[in-house]
Amino acid sequence: MSMGREQYDWWTSLKHGGLLIAPGKLNQYFPAEIEPLPRRQTEQVRRDLTRFIPGDSQSLTYLLDTVLEEVLGLDRRLWFKNPGPEWSQKAITGENIRPRRVWVDAHEHALPVFVEKDITRIGIGRGRRTASRVVEWLRKADKKVALLTNGRQWRIIHAGADYYAWAESDTDQWFVEGQPGPQVDALRILLNPSTLGTDSTDEPPSLWAAIQASRQGxxxxxxxxxxxxxxxxxxxxxxxxxxxxxxxxxxxxxxxxxxxxxxxxxxxxxxxxxxxxxxxxxxxxxxxxxxxxxxxxxxxxxxxxxxxxxxxxxxxxxxxxxxxxxxxxxxxxxxxxxxxxxxxxxxxxxxxxxxxxxxxxxxxxxxxxxxxxxxxxxxxxxxxxxxxxxxxxxxx
Known part of the structure; x- marks a missing residue:
């Protein structure tokens, strides 16, 4: 964390909808700061962001690989990049909803990733319908958290039976004075192997535990x-x-x-x-x-x-x-x-x-x-x- 930055500024740098994690719970489940992103990964994500063209499948695929595997450190061997029908849920409209990728650890803890390349902004216009479909999928699949992205916005979504909440990072804010900023730190802290998985099937991952504890208040x-x-x-x-x-x-x-x-x-x-x-x-x-x-x-x-x-x-x-x-x-x-x-x-x-x-x-x-x-x-x-x-x- 660079000098002059406040503790947990990575959390406040995100855009929020509803209460995903109560600020008072951050210090119980997450570090106040994280080691800087190594130079190789920094240059890799900078390169793929520069090459990224909204709506272009190939450049989006490169960016997904870099962010999910290199920046977040989610082992590529644990990814299902074309998940099977068991990951599909039928929407109320009759269409099938299925994530583009799913990360699953040894204890069946999962991060489904939904990708929609043709929306300009998540939650606005057509992007509102896409976000609603992810919420519907989470409820039907009984999963706790999903990631939705169009390449520009990266939204972490949690859905309960009668509520939902999210936190969103925007690639326009990823670099500050040429270096990875607090929004990159936020994704690395919230979405990594230790926060998405545990050593036991009986223990909830720390991301879900933080969300659950926040709801109890x-x-x-x-x-x-x-x-x-x-x-x-x-x-x-x-x-x-x-x-x-x-x-x-x-x-x-x-x-x-x-x-x-x-x-x-x-x-x-x-x-x-x-x-x-x-x-x-x-x-x-x-x-x-x-x-x-x-x-x-x-x-x-x-x-x-x-x-x-x-x-x-x-x-x-x-x-x-x-x-x-x-x-x-x-x-x-x-x-x-x-x-x-x-x-x-x-x-x-x-x-x-x-x-x-x-x-x-x-x-x-x-x-x-x-x-x-x-x-x-x-x-x-x-x-x-x-x-x-x-x-x-x-x-x-």
Missing amino acids: QAELSAELGERVRRAVELLIRESAVSIDTLRDEAKFSNNDLYIAANRIIMRCVIILFAEARDLLPRDNSTYHTSYGLQGLREQLDRMSGGHAQERLRHSYSAWPRLLALFRLMYHGSLHEAMPIPTYGGQLFAPGDVAARDPITRALLAFEQIDPGPSDAAVYRILELLTKSKIKVRQG
Whole structure:
């Protein structure tokens, strides 16, 4: 590890979806650093990356051989490069799903590798379907982890019965100042013979053990999120007091209706944050990220606050109108070529209506007012409650 790099920066350098491994578990299962990649392998992967042409089978095969066997150190004698029908699973659409390669050690621990040369980006557009097929295969085959790549992105995927998570490396980030960077270290640390296999069939490999231990802490984290949602709801109600008082007589809603409506507003934020984290919304679209997205808004408020949100943001009011515009975007969608968004509709994002028969829909109007609306400091605090936690997790 080069001077100036923080411990486990190889993990934070990756792109993540869901919770694959809890940061608190890294030091129990993985080293903080790894010896530099030897010069021969460094030059070999640099050469094959330079020669790699997206969509070209031959150059992709050379790159796969180099990365999987030379960089990760997975013995070529343990690879099945044309796995048999026992590795096939029938998809819900009726097609057969089968990995391109499978590494299997002496104790039957396996790493299936799925290769899709014709997708530009994993998880985006056609690449979303490919990732979904790998998740489906993992569940049907009862396997814990798979690797999916198109030659550019290398995504480690884990799928449970009702969830999935991943961590992704991008070859554009593999070399830093001419030398293998933290993303190369990440693949070498996570995917090597000692983390993918064990000396016994009774003992889980350390990669799977780390994932399993991380999942055990989710119940505690869920309880913490529930408490933070409650606090966010109460903050929203306090910040909307003027609008509530103004509309109460006209809209005719009870305090219970109001509380449910506030919950609906906060749950909109939770769902959007989840969708952005899973790339179900176009975070990579600059228009969406800078003008609508919640992660983009949080980053913007972070910069504006400079660590003093309460003092610097309490007299500004630009965040709430942006949030309301995001809700409308989710409900109505966008046909603009610069930012195509499907029309999601649904009750959760349906706007308030003073003439509605449902009192909760009428109460929603109190939280959909621009003037007066919650201050930027209040919006920042709501997003902070929904995205940050100080909980110390022992089991994940």
